[in-house]
Amino acid sequence: MQPEDSPALRALYASFEAEHLIPLWTQIDDLMPVHPRPKAVPHVWKWSHLLPLAERSGALVPVGRGGERRAIGLANPGLGGRPYVSPTLWAAIQYLGPRETAPEHRHSQNAFRFVVEGEGVWTVVNGDPVRMSRGDFLLTPGWNFHGHHNTSDKPMAWIDGLDIPFSYQNDVGFFEFGSDRVTDYATPALSRGERLWCHPGLRPLSGLENTVSSPIGAYRWEHTDRALASQLALEDEGFPATAAPGHAAIRYVNPTTGGDVMPTIRAEFHRLRPGSATPQRREVGSSVFQVFEGRGGVVLGGTEHRLEKGDMFVVPSWVPWSLWAEQAFDLFRFSDAPIMERLHFARSHIGADTP
Amino acid sequence: MQPEDSPALRALYASFEAEHLIPLWTQIDDLMPVHPRPKAVPHVWKWSHLLPLAERSGALVPVGRGGERRAIGLANPGLGGRPYVSPTLWAAIQYLGPRETAPEHRHSQNAFRFVVEGEGVWTVVNGDPVRMSRGDFLLTPGWNFHGHHNTSDKPMAWIDGLDIPFSYQNDVGFFEFGSDRVTDYATPALSRGERLWCHPGLRPLSGLENTVSSPIGAYRWEHTDRALASQLALEDEGFPATAAPGHAAIRYVNPTTGGDVMPTIRAEFHRLRPGSATPQRREVGSSVFQVFEGRGGVVLGGTEHRLEKGDMFVVPSWVPWSLWAEQAFDLFRFSDAPIMERLHFARSHIGADTP
Amino acid sequence: MQPEDSPALRALYASFEAEHLIPLWTQIDDLMPVHPRPKAVPHVWKWSHLLPLAERSGALVPVGRGGERRAIGLANPGLGGRPYVSPTLWAAIQYLGPRETAPEHRHSQNAFRFVVEGEGVWTVVNGDPVRMSRGDFLLTPGWNFHGHHNTSDKPMAWIDGLDIPFSYQNDVGFFEFGSDRVTDYATPALSRGERLWCHPGLRPLSGLENTVSSPIGAYRWEHTDRALASQLALEDEGFPATAAPGHAAIRYVNPTTGGDVMPTIRAEFHRLRPGSATPQRREVGSSVFQVFEGRGGVVLGGTEHRLEKGDMFVVPSWVPWSLWAEQAFDLFRFSDAPIMERLHFARSHIGADTP
C-alpha cells in the first residue's frame, strides 16, 4: 500500500531528501521484517586454509606499534567487505612468531583468546603474565592493558574474539597505547588472577566487590575437560548433568556473579558423544564456533558442512543450526548472547520450523 | 607500521580476499579509534520545516496496512542515506489526518511517542485506549500490539522514537500484523494502565511481578510539569532538588523497578531557568532532543544553534553539547543510554576538554 | 526415642550443664516443629479501649527527652509480657496533646505511622516537616532523625509500627538523641520529599541512586483511596485489576526500586466490597491489621471477631485468617514479609487445610 506516483509525490520526496528525512512507508519491509533477515550469511572457514595464511603473514608482516597485532579477521561474505564475522562480533586468527612481542594497549572492546593448538606465548594483562596453552580460554576484558610475547622458538597461532563491530557501529570505543614491550616477561604456569580466583566455590576476601568482567585471566583446559567428562560420566550413571542427552556443555562465567565473563560476549564449550546430534535451533543473535577436536558436522541454514579440528563457522541471527558428531566432538563457542539477554531481545526456537 | 609492499604481500592480500579474511593491521585506525568517532553528525531539524512536510504527506500518502504509519524519519546526514537519526535510534514525525486509523501491529522494536502539540488521537496498546495530548509521553514497548486513530476533525502530528537501527543492525526484530482497525475505539481520558499504576508510591497487588518495560502507557504532562516546577520551587527555597542549579529534570521510569521505561531507550524531560546554561558534556551513546517550549539554544560539536518549539536535534556519541536558555526552556530528551549502561560502555566527561 | 535414664546419663547431663551445652535430642520437638508453632497468639485490640487509655496517658504522662514518646505498645498475650505484638514487630498507639512536641532522635529501627483519624500533627524527618492526616501512611526509616509536634488545640492519636522486637532480639540497634525540639516548625501541606518524589513514573535526576528505604515521607490518603477505587471500577468494567474478585489492594513501595518501603516492614492497604470475603490463608511471618473504615470481621485461628474502625489484630506466623466485609471494608496492614522473603523463609497456603 504505497502512495500513487505523481509529480506532487515526487516533489514531496525531493523535499524529504533536502531536509534529511526518509519516509517509513517505503522502508518498513526492509527495516522491520517478520523475523530477523540477517545480511550476514552462514559461512565456514577451514583451519587448513587459515593457518597457512597466518604463517605467510608471519613472514611478510611485522608485528608492532601501529598495526598492533598480526590478526586476520574473518569477514562475513554478507557484510560487504567489512571485517566482521557478524554484526556484533570480530573473530580472527592471530599469529606470533618465535620470540616476538605484540605491544601493550587497552581498549573499550572486550576481547578473549582461545587456543586450539600450540603453546609458548604469554599474554600480559594489566601486568599479570598469563600462559596460553591448547584448550585454554583467556580474557582481556575492556580497558585492561594487554600485550603478548612468544617465549619459544616456534610460532603460535590462536583465535581472538572481540565485540569490535558492535563497538564500531555504536560508537562506544576508546583506545590507548601502553608499553611497546610487555611489562612483565615472567613465564609462570599460573597467572596471579588464577591463583587468587580459581578455587571452586571460594572467593578471596580481598575480592568481595563484584566486577563487570571476570577476574579470571585463563580458564584452563584441564578444568574444562574434566567438567565435560564428569557430565558424561554422571549421565552414564543415570543422573541429570548434561545439557541434553549425549551433549555435555559448560559456560565460562565470572565467579563474582555467576554470569557471563564479559558484558557483551558469552563463551561456552560443547562436547558431543559419538553418534549424537543436537536438535535444530534458531536463536536471536550471532555465534561463532571453532572445532577443538573430533570429527562431525553442522547443518547450517539447511546446508551440511563437515568439520575438522580448527574449523570455524558463524551462525547469524535466527539461522537454524544443528551439530552432529561422528567421533567424540569438542567445540568452543562464543556469541553476543549477553547483549541480547540484557536488552531483552533474546528468543529461541528449538525443533523443526512451524509451517 | 605497515608491511612493505611487495608481490608476495599483494598475493597474500589476494588470498585473504579469496578466503573472506581481512587483516587487522590495515583497519585498526578506523576500527578502534582513540575515542568514539561517529559517522553520525550533529544535526538540527526545524519543526517549521517538519510539520509542513508532514501535512503535505497527509494529502498524498494514505495510511494503512503495508505502509503501516505515516511517519517520516529523521535521517542523519552522516549515515549514508539510512533512515537513522543515530546508529541506534529512529526518530520521526508521524501525522494522522482527521478520523484516520493506523492499523494495529506489533514488533520487537521498542517505541514511544511524544506530543509537542495537538490532541484528538488515541493510541490503543494491547487493547487499552490511551489518549494523546500535548506534553504526554506514551509507550508501546516491544511486542505490544498497537494502533492509532484520530477521533477529531483536525489532523495531529507527534514524534515517534524507536530502536529500529539497533534492531536492524543486530538482527533482532520480529514483526506481526494485528487488526486492520484498532480493537477499541473508546476515548477515555485515562487508560486502564494509568488507572492501575499512576498513583505515586503505590503498587497494585495484582501487579507484583516486575516487568521488562513500564506498565504505564502514558506519562501525562500535568505530572511532568508539576514535578519540574516543584524542583525549581524547592531550589528557590534553598533545598537540593534540581539536577544542577537552574536545571530541573526528571527521568521517566518503570514503576516496577525504578529503572528505565524500556530496555533500550531512556527518556527524560529537562527545564532550564531563563538565563541558565548547562556545562559542556560528552557522553558515550546518542541522544535526541525536542524543544517543547521556550527559547534558547544548543552548542553542539562547537556550533551554536538557536532553537524554537518543536525543533529536534541529535547528539552523536561523544560529541560535546551544552544548552542555554533565553526564556524558560523545556526540552524532551531520549537516548540509547540503557544500552550503554547495561553493556558497561557508558562514559561521560563534563567540562571543557582536557588538552 | 530418648536415652534411658541412668546415673551415667544424669552425670553426662550435669557435665553438659557445667560446660554450657544442651543436647539436641531433648529439645528437637520444641526447636524444630513440623510447622511454625508460634508462642505469639492471635489477638484483637479494640480502638474503643485503646483510645481512652491513650487519652488518660495524655493527662498523666509527660512527653519529652528520656521517655521520648507517649506510645503504648500492643503486647501479645503469648509473648510473656514483652512489648511485642509479634516476635518481629512493635505496634503502638501514640498520643500527642495540643501544642506538644516529641523530641527528635534517630535509631536503626525502621518506623512508620498510620493515621486512622485526626490531624494537626507534623512529623519532622531529617528536617523535612511532614503533615499527618487521616489515611496517611508516613515513614521514618532507620537512622533518620525525627520528632513530632502538634500544631493544633486538639490532641491527636495514631499508630506506630517498628521492627523493635526483631532489632532487640538480634542486637542490631543503635540510638542517638537529636534536638529537644523539632528542627523545623513549618506546617506545609506537602513535605519536600513528596514534592520531589510523588509524581507517578517520574524520577528526579537529582535522585538516581537507589535508596534502601523509600524517599517518600508520606503516602497520602487521596492517592490510596483513588488507587483502590480505580481497581474496583476496572473490575466492574471487566478488566483484571484487583488482587481477587471484590478485593482491591495496594502495596506501599519505594519508588527507586519498586520494592518494599523499608528493609524489614511491608505495608499494604486492602479494600473489600460489601459482602465479599477472602479465602483462608496461612503465611510464614506475622502481620498486624488496623480497620480504617467500614464494618466486617476476621476469622483468626478459627475464631471469629467482629471489627470496627480503629480495631487492630495480629496474625502470628502460620495462623489461618480470612476477612469478610459486611459494609465496604478498608484495612491497613503491615508485616515482616520483607524479612521472610529476603531470607527465603516465605511460604503461604491458601484454602482449607489439607487433612
Place this chain on the structure above:
Amino acid sequence: MQPEDSPALRALYASFEAEHLIPLWTQIDDLMPVHPRPKAVPHVWKWSHLLPLAERSGALVPVGRGGERRAIGLANPGLGGRPYVSPTLWAAIQYLGPRETAPEHRHSQNAFRFVVEGEGVWTVVNGDPVRMSRGDFLLTPGWNFHGHHNTSDKPMAWIDGLDIPFSYQNDVGFFEFGSDRVTDYATPALSRGERLWCHPGLRPLSGLENTVSSPIGAYRWEHTDRALASQLALEDEGFPATAAPGHAAIRYVNPTTGGDVMPTIRAEFHRLRPGSATPQRREVGSSVFQVFEGRGGVVLGGTEHRLEKGDMFVVPSWVPWSLWAEQAFDLFRFSDAPIMERLHFARSHIGADTP
C-alpha cells in the same frame, strides 16, 4: 523523665496490663539502647572438653528417629539456658559411632557441617552421598533431605551450624521426616554436586538457573588450603591478595551468584601468619569461630583467651575482637552476616573505640 507515681498512674498501668499493653516510656532504655547490648556473652568452648563429652554421649545416647542427631549444642551463658550460641545461630558438636546411621529428614533451617578432624562419614543430601573429611565444609541448605552414616570402625565428630534460634524466634520452621536409613550407602570420593559444579569459573549448561543456596555439597580442604596458601605466596611476591597483611581469607560462596552459600549463614576460613594479629573489630551480628590448626588467641570483649585446635568461641553483636597468631593459625568462621546485610542492619567499626 518518667511520670510521677500516683494512684491514677498505677490505675492506668493496671489498665494497660488488663488490655495487653505496655508503655514505651518505661521500656525504651532497654529496648532501644545506644548501641547493641547483647544478652549473649563472649564465651570459649574447649575442644578438649567438648570431644570427651561427645564420646560419653556416644556410649549412652542412641541415634535414630525422634532424637534424630547425637548433637550437643553450645549454649551461650547469657541466653538463659536456651541451646543458642547466639540469638541467631546454633552450633553443636555432632558424634556418630562406628557403622551408625542418623536418619534422613529435612527442615527449613539451613545447616552446614565443618570437620576439624576425622573421616569415614558420608552425609547423603537429597540422595547424593557426600564424603566428610578433615577441613571440609559441607552444606545442607533448607528443605533438603539429609542423613549421615559412618562407614568406618571408628567414631567421628564434627561441628554443625544452623539458624535454629533465628528460625525458632521468628516462627519460620517446617520439618519433615525422611527415610529411617540413608537413601544411598555408596561412598564415592566426590559427590555428584561436586563433579558437576567444582570446576573453577565453569558452569554447567544444565544448571543455568540461579539457586537460593549453593549447589556445592562439599567445599574440600585441598581447595581451601591451596587458596589460602596462594594468597600468602602472592603477598610474599608483592601483590595484593590477602584480606590484610599476614591475613589470608576466603569466603565460601554459591557459584550461581558469587554470594553467600545460604540465605542466613556466611562461612569463611581465615589463616594468619605466625606473629600477625588482626585489628580490633566490632560488627553487628554474631559469629562463631573454630580453630582448625595452629596456636594463637583471641581478645574478645577485652579478655584474652589462648586457643588450640578445635576450640570454639562466639562473638556476640558489637563485642570487640581481635585474633593473634603465635604459630600459623587457621580458623573456620561462620556468622549471620547475610541476615544483617540483606536487612541493611550491617555496621562495623575497626580500630580502637572512640572515647
